Amino acid sequence: MLVLGFESSCDETGVALVKVPEQGAPQLLAQALHSQISMHQAYGGVVPELASRDHIRRVLPLTREVLSQAQVSLQDVDVIAYTQGPGLAGALLVGAGVAVALAAALEKPTLGIHHLEGHLLSPFLSADAPEFPFVALLVSGGHTQLMRVTEVGHYEILGETIDDAAGEAFDKSAKLLGLPYPGGPHLAKLALSGDALAFTLPRPLLHSGKPDFSFAGLKTAVLTQVKRLGDSPSDQQKADLAAATQAAIVEVLVKKSMLALKQTGLKRLVVAGGVGANSLLREQLNAACAKRGVRVHYPELSLCTDNGAMIAMAAAMRLQRGVATLQPGQAGAGGFEVRPRWPLDMRVA
Template identity: 50%
Template sequence: MIVLGIETSCDETGIAIYDNQRGLLAHELYSQVKLHTDYGGVVPELASRDHVRKIVPLVERTLQSAGLDKQGIDGIAYTRGPGLIGALLVGSSMARALAYAWKKPMIGVHHMEGHLLAPMLDNNPPSFPFVALLVSGGHSMLVDVKGIGEYRVLGESVDDAAGEAFDKTAKLLGLDYPGGPLLSKLAEEGETGHYQFPRPMTDRPGLDFSFSGLKTFAANTIRSCDGAHQTHANIALAFEEAIVDTLLIKCKRALKQTAYKRLVLAGGVAANKRLRASFENATKSGAFEVFYPSLAYCTDNGAMIAYAGCQRLVAGQRTEISATSLPRWPLENLSPLKNV
């Protein structure tokens, strides 16, 4: 089955075509970063309008890149939620229009399931079951994954997600949007030993995350420092180390709790160099394996939606054209695919 995937949950327009026999055939992505930089964050109305402008040309370009036309597409997958409602509506409207005009089945995909399954696009995909750490600007959660659609949330953010804490702390350091990658780049110039940041909620049982207090600690540290570039680099390093250590501690707990030997890291923060290096180093003990998506599939993208949608379409699942978008959609509400 060849599936056209459409991703418009936030500020990236992603279109891809996935074939369950040959793999990913084409992948196009447009980022709105420059559009939102002046505002220091995503402006929902502007994001929706930009999706409207870009989505049709991107679909046409993706089809051309794959050497296909509408006759070569067997199904449409789109991000149904969670996300910004206006952005979601652009993608769902496009999917419904194509499904109706081309007389093809369609499926609404959960955005976080797309991230969770993104490592399946690589040459060395993980086998089920595994623990997944989903870390992005809006989500930080640990999930027990027994199979596609068989998800149990083990822990999640009670306030700021990891990516959100990165962006907010970067703003306090005077860095542009999106701040997370810029903070990580600044941290590369940092020197260890100057600051010690807390590892929130690691001194008590449980798998939930809380990064709001860490952000406040960073804010107080920044306000009381001398403002020099090297000082800011030292603070960025200490902050990043605290985030990475906290995530690793929680992941080890989740692996111990489930007795699994495989860990998947997915979402935008999974592209962080220090995070990957730290987790890779932890695997040297032989206690577990770690899997990541390729960097191109860490951020929001159409490839992960096309893949996840393809699995559900092959299993016979469908979404009605009248279905509404879901800006909030619990991951555990998804139906399992027993035959995949």
């Protein structure tokens, strides 16, 4: 069985093809990705209307590229999967519309996938794939959650952010420091030459005893420090503040992850989402997990950001385990729905 997957929830257009064998793990055959970073840099953030229009321009050429890589035709595809939500409504509609239109033309079924489920299952594409059950740290620009994952489709939220996500804290702090969009990677790079002890920043909810997060107060503290530095801070001062900011975010993420592992008694941690590519976070999580005898798994660096492979993989795993709800692909089958807001714990088998 071949699954063609589309991702268009925000500012990356991703298409991928995954093979679902009768036995064994699904296999990624081909993928193609276009990032809109350069287009949105002029505005300092994602412009939803521009993102939607760019998805329209990119999705079909990327589809042709994927099919060419895999040396298959559209007629060989068995199921067409797409990101149904959450995300930007207009952007989601592009991927969903293309997927449903192709399915109708080919008379093939479609499968709507939760964007965060894609991230959650993306480590299964790596050479060191995890096993169920595990604790998952979903950490990105829009989401920071800890979940107990029993099986595909069985997710229980243990803790989540009550305000800003960790990725937002990275990006907004970077913007305060005058760094370009997307701020998180630029802040992490600047932090390499900084002293994390040069500034004292808060770690909100660090000692709450609950696996919940809060990063809005940290962002406010960074703003206060930037104002104290005045209009012309030195490069070293900016690097020090970047390092202190990163250290604060990472410490909270690591401590809350260890708390969730302790509370559940599980010995396996999966880290997914764009912030999961942060080298300091990986270093400190590796050390903390090794100390506690916990296995930790990450997606490949190239799969940390949004991509079509994670959507096709999530669909493949649902199909393989018999927990997918396929929609008919005939013309006039009832249209489609996108879900810009969609809690992951509502996505159950």
